[in-house]
Each structure stands twice: as structure tokens, then as C-alpha cells.
Amino acid sequence: xxxxxxxxxxxxxxxxxxxSIRVTLPNRHYDPHIGAELYHRYLxxxxxxxxxxxxxxxxxxxxxxxxxxxxxxxxxxxxxRQTSRARLLxxxxxxxxxxxxxxxxxxxxxxxxxxxxxIEVGFVRGVPYEISAANASPLRMSERFWEAHDLILKAxxxxxxxxxxxxxxxxxxxxxxxxxPYQQPHPxxxxxxxxxASVPAVAEKGYVVATFLTGFDIAKKxxxxxxxxxxxxxxxxxxxxxxxxxxxxxxxxxxxxxxxxRKLMWxxxxxxxxxxxxMPPGYVPVEAEAQAMRKGSVYDFSRLTLEQAMAQxxxxxxxxxxxxxxxxxHYEHVGGYGHLLLMGQAGFLDHRETVIGIDRFAREVYPRMxxxx
Amino acid sequence: xxxxxIVDGKITVRGLELEVVHRGEGPLLLLLxxxxxIDPRAEFLDLLARHFEVVAPSHPGFGNSxxxxxxDSVDDLxxxxxxxxxxxxxxxxxxxxxxxxxxxxxxxxMRSAHRLSRLILxxxxxxxxxxxxxxxxxxxxxxxxxEVLRLVYHDPRKGAVDYAAMSDERLRIIARNRQSLxxxxxxxxxxxxxxxxxxGRLKLPVxxxxxxxxxxxxxxxxxxxxxxxxxxxxxxxAEAGHAPQIEQPxxxxxxxxxxxxxxxxxxxxx
Numbered sequence: 001x002x003x004x005x006x007x008x009x010x011x012x013x014x015x016x017x018x019x020s021i022r023v024t025l026p027n028r029h030y031d032p033h034i035g036a037e038l039y040h041r042y043l044x045x046x047x048x049x050x051x052x053x054x055x056x057x058x059x060x061x062x063x064x065x066x067x068x069x070x071x072x073x074x075x076x077x078x079x080x081r082q083t084s085r086a087r088l089l090x091x092x093x094x095x096x097x098x099x100x101x102x103x104x105x106x107x108x109x110x111x112x113x114x115x116x117x118x119i120e121v122g123f124v125r126g127v128p129y130e131i132s133a134a135n136a137s138p139l140r141m142s143e144r145f146w147e148a149h150d151l152i153l154k155a156x157x158x159x160x161x162x163x164x165x166x167x168x169x170x171x172x173x174x175x176x177x178x179x180x181p182y183q184q185p186h187p188x189x190x191x192x193x194x195x196x197a198s199v200p201a202v203a204e205k206g207y208v209v210a211t212f213l214t215g216f217d218i219a220k221k222x223x224x225x226x227x228x229x230x231x232x233x234x235x236x237x238x239x240x241x242x243x244x245x246x247x248x249x250x251x252x253x254x255x256x257x258x259x260x261x262r263k264l265m266w267x268x269x270x271x272x273x274x275x276x277x278x279m280p281p282g283y284v285p286v287e288a289e290a291q292a293m294r295k296g297s298v299y300d301f302s303r304l305t306l307e308q309a310m311a312q313x314x315x316x317x318x319x320x321x322x323x324x325x326x327x328x329x330h331y332e333h334v335g336g337y338g339h340l341l342l343m344g345q346a347g348f349l350d351h352r353e354t355v356i357g358i359d360r361f362a363r364e365v366y367p368r369m370x371x372x373x
Numbered sequence: 374x375x376x377x378x379i380v381d382g383k384i385t386v387r388g389l390e391l392e393v394v395h396r397g398e399g400p401l402l403l404l405l406x407x408x409x410x411i412d413p414r415a416e417f418l419d420l421l422a423r424h425f426e427v428v429a430p431s432h433p434g435f436g437n438s439x440x441x442x443x444x445d446s447v448d449d450l451x452x453x454x455x456x457x458x459x460x461x462x463x464x465x466x467x468x469x470x471x472x473x474x475x476x477x478x479x480x481x482x483m484r485s486a487h488r489l490s491r492l493i494l495x496x497x498x499x500x501x502x503x504x505x506x507x508x509x510x511x512x513x514x515x516x517x518x519x520e521v522l523r524l525v526y527h528d529p530r531k532g533a534v535d536y537a538a539m540s541d542e543r544l545r546i547i548a549r550n551r552q553s554l555x556x557x558x559x560x561x562x563x564x565x566x567x568x569x570x571x572x573g574r575l576k577l578p579v580x581x582x583x584x585x586x587x588x589x590x591x592x593x594x595x596x597x598x599x600x601x602x603x604x605x606x607x608x609x610x611a612e613a614g615h616a617p618q619i620e621q622p623x624x625x626x627x628x629x630x631x632x633x634x635x636x637x638x639x640x641x642x643x
Contacts (some may be wrong), residue, residue, distance in 0.1 A: 023515070024515075132514075132515055135560060137555065137556070137559040137560065138555065138559075139445075139552060139555055139556040139559070140445075140556075274517055275517070275518065276514065276515055276516060276517060276518065277515070280514060280555070281514060281548075281551040281552045281554065281555035282551075282552040282555055282556065286545055286548045286549045286552060287545060287548075289548040289551070289552065290541070290544040290545045290547070290548040291544075293536045293544060293547065293548060294536045294537055294539070294544060
């Protein structure tokens with residue numbers, strides 16, 4: 001099993017009161033002098049994780065204090081130059097929200113060259129609150145996502161001069177990207193899933209499906225759906241096609257590990273978003289939207305305790321032995337996976353604590369993960 | 374009544390089966406609903422039906438009308454109603470549109486008005502009035518639901534809804550209407566950048582109506598609408614917001630009727 005160190009590069013210094021951490025929080029709450037230091041600190045933590053033998057993952061969000069990386073290809077470019085061994089996963093490019101898929105193809109191809117073929121490219125639909133930041137229509141997103149995907153793949157794999165694209169959502173008459181990707185025919189592709197609805201399409205293409213914080217039951221449904229689709233097509237599902245993301249903190253003792261994890265829970269608790277951004281019209285099918293109107297906000301984790309999050313398989317925390325046992329129990333429940341996306345920094349977990357958490361995991365948990373599978 | 378081939382509350386326009394409210398006798402009134410769809414129980418429909426033969430379809434994607442996969446803009450809707458007028462050879466039609474329906478009605482009339490006798494636009498959206506940094510219509514998709522209520526109604530209590538107590542079917546229609554509204558109006562938001570210029574083509578009698586407390590369509594905005602249409606008249610309905618048909622149905626219908634009578638006399642029609 002591969003483990004990918006991930007930090008969402010948060011701005012943790014929130015005002016006492018705010019209506020929404022997403023979309024509308026004024027950036028006067030961001031101090032560029034402190035922020036610049038944070039960027040360098042987060043990069044240092046990725047570099048440290050590479051030193052400790054982990055691969056690296058980064059993501060992208062917009063107009064939010066939860067993630068200071070609205071242009072992830074730029075951060076990826078820095079890491080491509082500053083690392084030498086780790087594979088680098090951008091999970092991912094919000095391609096239903098980007099106006100120019102060909103530009104995405106160019107960015108990923110260029111950075112794959114910089115990294116001499118160590119890039120893994122994620123495509124994500126994006127959480128609902130990304131809609132406002134991108135001014136993208138929440139309607140027919142899935143169709144737009146797959147058209148963008150098809151255009152990017154064709155741009156990566158066409159080497160005999162320009163082709164033309166006159167699709168429903170994207171038009172481009174002379175597509176002929178320079179450079180082409182370093183990896184042939186193209187970098188590995190990952191796609192995220194929050195439910196089983198989108199999984200068969202990912203499985204049919206043989207891409208990696210990744211699921212974030214979906215715990216024991218939904219992660220199992222997602223992985224089962226992938227395996228069933230592959231089986232229907234007469235294919236095996238190697239475990240490296242499946243990835244799970246959790247908040248992880250490893251201490252010397254359970255108390256220490258859980259104290260670190262309690263700081264990571266900032267990520268869950270600070271994510272305050274009002275209903276109009278959680279449920280933009282058309283982000284989910286009509287029936288689901290109707291039920292959400294009845295129930296109110298569906299993304300309210302503000303009261304989730306660490307104990308509950310650990311019981312649900314969203315957080316793995318404690319001593320090295322405890323962390324290993326929690327991962328093993330989740331791994332076995334969901335039928336196994338080949339990638340752990342380890343969110344090991346969030347909120348006010350400081351640099352020293354983050355590095356110690358990485359070190360303990362890398363030295364005392366990671367080697368034992370070979371026992372799995 | 375005009376022969377519209379309506380069966381089981383459905384009118385078929387070029388193969389598209391639209392849900393439709395059809396009642397009353399008199400001159401034809403084609404009524405294009407706004408973002409909330411059409412509620413057949415609404416009092417103003419009965420008031421109108423005393424004087425007009427009212428034809429009020431649910432737009433494709435609203436109510437129970439199907440949404441063709443190809444559709445994604447207000448001009449798709451305008452062509453549906455141009456088709457309807459032509460297919461049933463309707464003439465001397467009063468075309469009335471509310472909010473989004475006002476925009477559709479304007480797009481219909483701008484393309485072809487020869488089957489229309491007059492146009493009535495109630496709190497219409499659709500034009501760009503202010504500069505690029507002035508959002509003409511508040512971003513209802515980014516506002517808290519109670520704030521939207523406050524903008525839409527003179528008396529927000531009239532618009533308050535209890536989703537928890539609603540039937541699954543009613544809730545499904547509300548969600549569907551909301552999704553279709555976003556599909557048609559997302560970008561450019563609630564307008565066609567060229568509509569204001571093209572409205573200069575209109576030569577038929579046009580009445581613009583605005584609820585005095587309308588928080589979505591401002592006084593300034595509807596003044597710009599009026600200025601864009603040669604000879605258009607603008608009237609205000611007191612103690613009403615964006616939906617005078619709900620808050621002041623009698624006052625609204627009186628204005629529509631008065632305008633119809635006045636323009637009929639002017640043109641020497643019965």
C-alpha cells in the first residue's frame with residue numbers, strides 16, 4: 001500500500017464569527033505576511049514527507065480559508081522541481097469548472113516533464129461550493145466533466161498535429177499541445193467519488209477511484225461498485241485502483257495521537273457553509289435536492305466528535321499500534337485498497353507536531369502496512 | 374374556445390407535451406409563468422378567466438413539462454411559444470409574462486409579434502441595465518432563503534413555506550423548477566446582453582407592471598426596460614413585491630384588463 005501525505009494548506013486564523021468559510025469570507029482576514037510563511041511551511045512539510053518515504057498529494061479549492069491553493073498546478077510545479085523521488089498526485093483538477101480543458105492538458109503535461117514522469121493527475125467534479133467561485137453552472141456538470149476529460153485525454157495522446165473539437169460544452173479548432181506528457185501514453189488518472197453513482201464510469205476506464213472521509217460503509221459501497229463493474233467487464237481490480245483518504249495522526253501513545261487528531265478536526269468543524277452554497281440548484285438529481293430541502297443542510301459535521309469520527313473510520317489516531325489496527329480494520333471492512341491518502345496536517349497542528357506525526361507514521365506504521373493484503 | 378388539442382391538461386407543441394392550465398372565455402391570453410412555475414389554484418388565474426381564454430403552459434423543465442436535452446437557454450423557450458402561436462394559428466393574442474416569463478415573452482415578441490395584439494410584462498427580467506459592476510438582479514442562488522423571501526414579497530409571510538410539511542410530489546416540482554431556472558438563467562445571469570437593443574424593434578402596445586416593493590426588479594431596472602421599448606407604459610402596483618399576482622391579484626388583473634380594453638379601443642378592435 002502506498003501512502004500519500006496530504007495537507008489542504010488551510011488558513012486557520014478565522015474570525016470569531018463568520019457566516020461561511022467558503023465563497024463569501026472576505027480576504028481581509030488573510031494576512032499576506034503570515035500567509036507567505038504558511039506556504040513555505042506547508043511546502044517544507046511535503047518535502048519532509050518525501051524524505052520519510054511518502055508520496056505526496058495536493059488539492060485545489062477556491063475562495064475559501066480551508067485551502068490556500070486555488071491554483072494547484074503552480075504548487076505542483078514547485079514540488080516537481082523540489083522533490084526527486086516521490087510521486088506527486090494532484091487530486092484534483094476541477095475540470096467541470098475550468099473553461100479551457102486544453103489548458104489543463106498543457107499544465108499537467110508540462111509539470112509531468114518537470115517531474116520527469118512522477119505526476120498522477122486527478123480529475124474531480126468539485127464540492128458544490130466551488131460552483132460560485134468558478135461561476136460554473138451546477139447543471140449538466142457530469143456531461144461537462146466527461147467532455148472535458150475526453151478532450152484532455154485526446155490532447156495528451158495526439159502527436160500528429162492539430163485536431164478539432166466542436167463539443168457541446170467546449171470548442172477548440174486547433175488542439176496541438178506542447179509539450180506532450182513525459183509518461184506515455186499519459187500520466188495515471190484518478191477520479192474522486194462521494195457516492196456510487198459515478199463509480200462505474202471510472203471503473204470502465206480502469207482509473208483509480210479515490211474517496212474522501214466516507215468511513216466504513218460508503219467507502220465499501222464505492223469500492224464494491226468498482227470491483228463489480230470491473231468483474232462484469234471480465235477484469236480484476238488490483239488494489240492500486242482504489243484509494244481512501246482519512247485524517248491521520250500518530251503519537252507515541254493513544255493520548256498523544258488523539259491530541260494531534262483533535263487538532264486535525266479543525267478541518268471538519270471549521271467547514272461552516274450555509275445551505276445556498278451547499279445545495280446549488282442541480283448539483284444533485286431532483287429527488288435528492290427535494291429531500292435535502294426537507295432536511296436542511298446535508299453537510300453539517302460541526303458536532304462530530306473525534307470519538308465518533310474514529311468510530312466511523314474518518315480519523316485514524318493514537319499510538320502506532322492503534323493507528324495500524326484502525327487502518328487494518330477499515331481496510332478489511334471495505335475489502336482492501338492500495339492507496340491511503342493521509343491528511344496529516346490541518347488547522348492549528350503546527351509544523352513541529354506535523355513533522356513528528358509524519359515521522360512516527362513513516363517509521364512505525366507504514367512498514368507494517370505490508371502486512372495488509 | 375380556441376382549438377388547442379388539449380388532452381388531459383397537456384398541449385403538444387411540435388411534439389413537446391407541455392402541461393397547461395386552460396380556462397375561461399374571451400380573447401386569448403397566453404400567460405408565461407415565472408421562476409416558481411404555475412399553481413393552477415392561484416386566484417389570479419380565475420380572475421383572468423372571467424375575461425380571457427387563459428392558456429398557461431408550464432415551460433419545458435418546469436412543473437411536469439419535459440425538458441429536452443438540447444434546451445439550455447431562454448431563446449429555446451421563446452421558440453416553443455412561437456411554435457405554439459403558429460401551430461394553432463392563434464391571432465390577436467395578449468401575451469403576458471411574469472418575471473422569467475416576462476423575459477421569454479419579450480424574446481417572443483422581439484422575434485415575431487404579428488400574432489400578438491399586446492404585450493404585458495410583470496416584473497420582467499432579461500435585460501442588462503446597469504454597468505458591468507452592478508448586478509441588476511440579486512443573485513438568488515447565493516442568498517440565504519429567508520433573504521430571497523424578503524426580496525420577493527412585500528409581505529414575506531405570504532411566501533413562507535414549510536418544506537417539512539410538503540408532499541414529496543410538491544417538493545419534487547419545487548426542486549425541478551429551481552434546477553430549470555438555473556439551467557436557463559445561470560450565465561449571463563438573468564439576462565440576454567442583446568435584448569435591450571433588440572427591444573427597440575417592438576411596435577405593439579406594451580405594458581410594464583412592477584410591484585412597488587419588488588426587491589428583485591428595481592424601479593431603475595424597469596425604467597430601463599420601459600425606455601428600451603418604444604411607447605411602452607409603466608405602472609406600479611402598491612403593496613406587492615415581485616409576484617403581484619399572488620399579493621395583489623385583483624389590482625393586477627384590473628390593470629391588465631384596463632390595458633387590454635384601452636389598446637383594443639385605440640386599435641379599433643372590439
